[in-house]
Amino acid sequence: MMYSDRELSQKLERTEALANAAFVESRAALVPDIGAEWIEVAGAYALFDGPSSPVPQTFGLGLFEAATGETLDTIEAFFRRHNAPVFHEVSPLTDAGLLRLLGDRSYLPCEQTSVMVRKIENEMPPNPKLNRDVTTRVIGPGESELWARTAVAGWATEGEGLAAFMLDLGRICTNARGGFPFLAELNGRAISTGMLYVFNDVAILAGASTVTEGRRRGGQLALLDARLRFAAEQGCRIAMMGASPGSQSQRNAETNGFRVAYTRTKWQLHS
Structure with missing residues (x-):
């Protein structure tokens, strides 16, 4: 418990x-x-x-x-x-x-x-809901710009000012200590981003974004599964994330095993 x-x-x-x-x-x-x-x-x-x-x-x-x-x-x-x-x-x-x-x-x-949490199991069973056409990976050297631009593309409808701001933040966070920037790709094309931060035995999930044409293809579900498995390999036992109370993000997290620890x-x- x-x-x-x-x-x-x-x-x-x-x-x-x-x-x-x-x-x-x-x-x-x-x-x-x-x-x-x-x-x-x-x-x-x-x-x-x-x-x-x-x-x-x-x-x-x-x-x-x-x-x-x-x-x-x-x-x-x-x-x-x-x-x-x-x-x-x-x-x-x-x-x-x-x-x-x-x-x-x-x-x-x-x-x-x-503030939402869930336990990370040592061995997670396969998720039958995953789209097998979607692959995930931690970005490699020199791919910070790709990650940042993919993340920004998911925010394009929020206005150019926010997009430029997010591009700047994306470049910084992909180079941060303890950070693991993940990409989801569909047929070789980047469609979704997600960040994972690992400190001690706790993993933070953040940085979720999906390009318009890649939505409803399972990119974020694949990234959630991949980051939790990766975190388990790093020795993490708890995953956490933040969401606005009552938001769609909170509902999505609760659907995937997270619960509200406190507000x-x-x-x-x-x-």
């Missing part, structure tokens, strides 16, 4: 913090002028990857050590130095005093995420 307790939350939040830290390190190596960096304060990771990136925020605040006014002073100064907004992803398993502290400092909730709230500083 996996109980939705503080210990599980610490494991999941630390894993997501490590994955984001690896992303920041990748950005710092590839685009040093941005000044990407991360720090640890009272067990929480504060991460900066540019003011327009979704990465600048904290993970694990109040979950490993009680957060104090001094803790928030240090974190807020870090983001202020980078001219970035201040966001905290806060687990409901954290100390209740943190919520009062955030309220007293003019933070407001702005977003919620269903996390993002808080933004207003001052």
Whole structure:
């Protein structure tokens, strides 16, 4: 059994913090002028990857050590130095005093995420629902651009601005430590992408995208199966992912054995 307790939350939040830290390190190596960096304060990771990136925020605040006014002073100064907004992803398993502290400092909730988990079995039975014409693989050297452009193509209907932004993020995440970029191909043509991050015995599934003409062909189901099997080979025992509460992504995850461990709230500083 996996109980939705503080210990599980610490494991999941630390894993997501490590994955984001690896992303920041990748950005710092590839685009040093941005000044990407991360720090640890009272067990929480504060991460900066540019003011327009979704990465600048904290993970694990109040979950490993009680957060104090001094803790928030240090974190807020870090983001202020980078001219970035201040966001905290806060687990409901954290100390209740943190919520009062955030309220007293003019933070407001702005977003919620269903943190979803499932066990990874050592040996998974074959999935009869897989489309055998779809093949999957981890990309090879020199294929970061292919992965990123395939991912962007799946977001094409969301507008050119978002597409350019996703292309940039795709190039960074495919070079991040602990990351394994997966492609699904139909008759030799890339149709879907998926990221897998592995830290200790936890795997994070992210980066799902499918090109318009490749939808409903089983690309994402094949990538889910392939990433879980790969994670098992790496010694992972838990898979996690995030989704908007009640979204189609959450329903798809629940259909494939995931359950909601808890709902996390993002808080933004207003001052």
